[in-house]
Amino acid sequence: MTRTADPAQGPRTRVVDELREAIIRGRYGPGDSLSEVVLAEIHGVSRTPIREALKQLQVEGLVEVRSRVGTFVRRPSRREVVELFQIKEMLEGLGARLLALRGEVAETALLRENLLRSAHAARDRDVEAYSPSVHEFHDLIVRGADNTRLAHHYRQLTNQLAYPRLVTASLRRPGRLEASLGEQRAVFDRVVEKDGFGAEWAMRDHVRALEREVMMATAADPLRDRRDP
Amino acid sequence: MTRTADPAQGPRTRVVDELREAIIRGRYGPGDSLSEVVLAEIHGVSRTPIREALKQLQVEGLVEVRSRVGTFVRRPSRREVVELFQIKEMLEGLGARLLALRGEVAETALLRENLLRSAHAARDRDVEAYSPSVHEFHDLIVRGADNTRLAHHYRQLTNQLAYPRLVTASLRRPGRLEASLGEQRAVFDRVVEKDGFGAEWAMRDHVRALEREVMMATAADPLRDRRDP
DNA sequence: CTAGCTTCTGTTGTATACAAGAAGGCGAGG
DNA sequence: CCTCGCCTTCTTGTATACAACAGAAGCTAG
Structure with a gap:
């Protein structure tokens, strides 16, 4: 019930879990922009795993990616x-x-x-x-x-x-x-x-x-x- | 109800829709391996959009990616x-x-x-x-x-x-x-x-x-x- | 003939470079 | 002072190169 994939499979799995947790916990508030480069630096990886994590969170409905503009924490209406x-x-x-x-x-x-x-x-x-x-x-x-x-x-x-x-x-x-x-x-x-x-x-x-x-x-x-x- | 994102946003959106349709229609049967390079050639793009599409389909539950092994069409038990x-x-x-x-x-x-x-x-x-x-x-x-x-x-x-x-x-x-x-x-x-x-x-x-x-x-x-x- | 090891190929995972577009600032003209 | 248009800058989208690992084939020794 806690995680969606096998544990510690790679940086990607770790990043997506950390990001999801951070959003749910309120570390990032609704409307906040999630810059890929910033997140990459924070987590010590390149943009690629960050990108895939954000895409996954998009499908899960937690964030919204506006093409060539940015990724933002979604706030349910x-x-x-x-x-x-x-x-x-x-x-x-x-x-x-x-x-x-x-x-x-x-x-x-x-x-x-x-x-x-x-x-x-x-x-x-x-x-x-x-x-x-x-x-x-x-x-x-x-x-x-x-x-x-x-x-x-x-x-x-x-x-x-x-x-x-x-x-x-x-x-x-x-x-x-x-x-x-x-x-x-x-x-x-x-x-x-x-x-x-x-x-x-x-x-x-x-x-x-x-x-x-x-x-x-x-x-x-x-x-x-x-x-x- | 048909698509999940804005239409014709880019190659990625197109690819994910085509792939999903192909799997649902049975073009790829359960257990079939979906090689990223092969799909990339078929759709005329690089691996990157293919990869993201497959990741999305994974979250949707249509395919299963085994780390460093391959992506396969999932067959519900x-x-x-x-x-x-x-x-x-x-x-x-x-x-x-x-x-x-x-x-x-x-x-x-x-x-x-x-x-x-x-x-x-x-x-x-x-x-x-x-x-x-x-x-x-x-x-x-x-x-x-x-x-x-x-x-x-x-x-x-x-x-x-x-x-x-x-x-x-x-x-x-x-x-x-x-x-x-x-x-x-x-x-x-x-x-x-x-x-x-x-x-x-x-x-x-x-x-x-x-x-x-x-x-x-x-x-x-x-x-x-x-x-x- | 078989068990175990080695190597080799194929696959995905990650990093990086470059391209394309959007948003906001800034200045010129009215 | 306001408005329009350009331009700069920052963002993501895509392509590509390289690394790491899984799995199977083949080889060798017993």
């Missing part, structure tokens, strides 16, 4: 965020359904532990601790589905959404944290009951709630510009 | 076909739901015409005429959803499935052609009724039926090897 959430709902719904049908597997145990940690963080109103936990929850659902293509498409999706930042923002809304935990518990219950479609719908409801909160949390603040430390 | 159909079900279900909620748009009219053509072909038991028609039906559903990210992911999906060939194979099974038409009509009826979830489920049922037929039609014949004219 508000409309695009809506579109991505609609797809996210379907893919995670599928993940939950497939996981439910698999019965007790490694991921179910991990989900149990994850929900315990989330409950702790929720009781303490600790958004900083809860945020990565919810991220892990969604990740476990999809990984537990045991569908490699789903994992692939899902990763592209979350990359484009700059997911962590959005979720953190939405969790600060009052009451959302408790509601989120309740929704996740509902999904988990359906999963252990092997109720495939029940799990799918619980998951979809959860994603819809998440979308609603994210859109409201970012209503006036249109996925802000430039970088910000 | 049986397991992978199942995985892809599971995702296809969700994405097309989403498309049908979104289209239904949009009400009367250009695509609905096109769908009406498409169903008429399909009915004609079905009456004549003309699989060769029906096959592209069913392809168009699915395409119109997704395009009509007016969700660019959905269209993007969907295209990757169908590319990997070598969709046309599989569908054609499945339609030859007795009775499948009529059943397919009935399922498509059900989807269309829900769409015109603006019944979003009804449309989603009708579409998902249709895709499931399609998957079942495809898997049975290719049961003993494991997505055959090499090229075949």
Whole structure:
């Protein structure tokens, strides 16, 4: 779920992973220009591997290359965020359904532990601790589905959404944290009951709630510009 | 829905489209080696654009590059076909739901015409005429959803499935052609009724039926090897 | 005859040089 | 002061040269 190719295959693989990570983490903000020569110097390689890495990130939807002008970090428009959430709902719904049908597997145990940690963080109103936990929850659902293509498409999706930042923002809304935990518990219950479609719908409801909160949390603040430390 | 970038931007765009088309059409069969120098000569360019095109096709899942060995046309395993159909079900279900909620748009009219053509072909038991028609039906559903990210992911999906060939194979099974038409009509009826979830489920049922037929039609014949004219 | 090593060929990976175009600055003319 | 046009500069796009490695063929020794 973390990387797309065999590890340490060459400079190219390393560069593309580092670049993707940097963009997702916010090291490069939306609109920033990614000069090939600058990146080449930074990573200590020539333009060629950088170029191929940028091309790959373009297909993944993270950057936009304007011919003979430059490569820029892409910022999803508000409309695009809506579109991505609609797809996210379907893919995670599928993940939950497939996981439910698999019965007790490694991921179910991990989900149990994850929900315990989330409950702790929720009781303490600790958004900083809860945020990565919810991220892990969604990740476990999809990984537990045991569908490699789903994992692939899902990763592209979350990359484009700059997911962590959005979720953190939405969790600060009052009451959302408790509601989120309740929704996740509902999904988990359906999963252990092997109720495939029940799990799918619980998951979809959860994603819809998440979308609603994210859109409201970012209503006036249109996925802000430039970088910000 | 056809191309991924601006048209005629440069040799690279042309090459990647031609290559993709050639692979999907079966000009290069699964397992065939795609030598960069050979392709460069064929397309009259240097290795560089070819290389970038192949890298893009790799991300799209059409080819597999083995480091310092070669690039080969990827053949989806049986397991992978199942995985892809599971995702296809969700994405097309989403498309049908979104289209239904949009009400009367250009695509609905096109769908009406498409169903008429399909009915004609079905009456004549003309699989060769029906096959592209069913392809168009699915395409119109997704395009009509007016969700660019959905269209993007969907295209990757169908590319990997070598969709046309599989569908054609499945339609030859007795009775499948009529059943397919009935399922498509059900989807269309829900769409015109603006019944979003009804449309989603009708579409998902249709895709499931399609998957079942495809898997049975290719049961003993494991997505055959090499090229075949 | 066979096992193991060597070499050799073919492939991709990387670096670099050059070409073509876009964007912005700068000056002349109104 | 504004506007138009040129021109400079910076960017990416393409071609090519070289390096590194995989894989197979062939050779040698036992």
